[in-house]
Amino acid sequence: MLEMRPDCERCGADLPAEAPGAFICSLECSFCARCADELDDICPNCGGELMDRPTRPRPLQEKFPPAAERKHRSA
Known part of the structure; x- marks a missing residue:
């Protein structure tokens, strides 16, 4: 999962x-469409290809919650 x-x-x-517009590599590094x-x-972290991340419908988020820890590192 x-x-x-x-x-x-x-960029944070x-x-x-549940929203489209996110991109991930095979290690799940995550970026917005603009970035x-x-x-x-x-991917600047591993050199992998960034692909469209699938969405997770809201009804499934209760059973399978998305991550809460933010990964953006301010400069």
């Missing part, structure tokens, strides 16, 4: 699990 991280690791933008585009869809 995907961790569904709540924020973009680069919110990435709700993924600026990174040419290459």
Whole structure:
């Protein structure tokens, strides 16, 4: 099951699990669409390809909650 991280690791933008627009690599590093585009869809952490992250419908979030820990590191 995907961790569904709540924020973009680069800019800190919110990435709700039920909303489209998040991108992940195979290690689940997570980025917003704008940052993924600026990174040419290459993860700066591992060099992996950034792909569209699937959404998780709200009714499933109670049984399978998304991650709460934010990963954005301010500069």
